[in-house]
Amino acid sequence: MRPMLSLHDVTLSYHSLSGETKAVSHLSFSVEEGEFVTIVGPSGCGKSSILSMLAGLIPPSSGSLSVNGNIGYMLQKDHLLEWRTIRRNAQLGLELQGKLTPENIAFVDHMLDQYGLGDFKDRFPSELSGGMRQRAALIRTLAVRPDILLLDEPFSALDYQTRLSVADEIGTIIRKEGKTALLVSHDISEAISLSDRVIVLSGRPARLKKIHTISLSVENRTPMKAREAPEFREYFNQIWKELDVHVA
Incomplete structure (x- = not known):
């Protein structure tokens, strides 16, 4: 079975009058049907650019990507028409x-x-x-x-308590509807609670550092219940150490 989303050796560079800025470097990963996968990485590392490439908004500079299904794109703001x-x-x-x-x-x-x-x-x-x-x-x-949902930090504009509740609701809805989802998030806890796998990227240009398969010992898992699993803190600590956000 073909993955719903895949990137193979993808590099993305932006060009301006001041020169070239590499946003993504030789990145490869895939998302299978029905999976919920989250990308985490430092601010400005190119996470949203990956979604833009998959949505066909910008082409990669090199490498290849494939999308096997129709895409729905949910942005940071709701953009409802008042x-x-x-x-x-x-x-x-x-x-x-x-x-x-x-x-x-x-x-x-x-x-x-x-x-x-x-x-x-x-x-x-x-x-x-x-x-x-x-x-x-x-x-x-x-x-x-x-068939596929691309989610670009859709909870980031909410206050913390509302964010927890809405992430739980929306994560549950996406599971219930059987959709394949790729989420970009800065929130490690959110990523672990929602996801089957978490992709950790380096600082700009974004390179793959590690992919974590999330296995939590909770029954009838929901995002909120996932936070109560004994393995949750271990995943959090591992991912935190891998992020390029630490000051020496």
């Missing part, structure tokens, strides 16, 4: 793709009901909490039925 209701925001991707059929409208309404926004579908984004807005943004992304 003049549209939550229901109409959730339908936006379908509308832009010319797929606003009765069947797809019913699918959106079902997800809004299933994930706690049914009573708010006629409200406007300004009337919702940050966590509810992120749920609406995820439903908008899922509405076009992507």
Whole structure:
């Protein structure tokens, strides 16, 4: 079976009048169907650039990558349109793709009901909490039925308590919907709690340092339950030591 996402010996350089800046260097990894994988690394190491390459927004300078399925991209901000209701925001991707059929409208309404926004579908984004807005943004992304989700720090704008709750909710939704997901995060705890594997990158230019397969002894695992596993702290300490963020 082919991986849903793969990079082979990928290098990415940005060019400007002042010269060349290498963002990613000879990077290779893959993501299998149904996996939730998180990329962690120091700030500015090129994590978001990797998602941009996979989404087809920028080409690699060298190497190859493949994407075997339709992509949904969830950004740091929810980018809900303030003049549209939550229901109409959730339908936006379908509308832009010319797929606003009765069947797809019913699918959106079902997800809004299933994930706690049914009573708010006629409200406007300004009337919702940050966590509810992120749920609406995820439903908008899922509405076009992507095979793969690219998640660029979608919880980073939230306060800490809301971030824990929303990461738990969204991680659970993604698992329930059976999606393949690749998340970029600065938060080691978040990465461990959500993921099947965690990819650790070096400082810029991003190189692969290590891939951790996350195995936690908890039943009916959810992101919140994962944080209670006895192995959680061991993974955290290992990944923290591998990050290039330490001052000598």
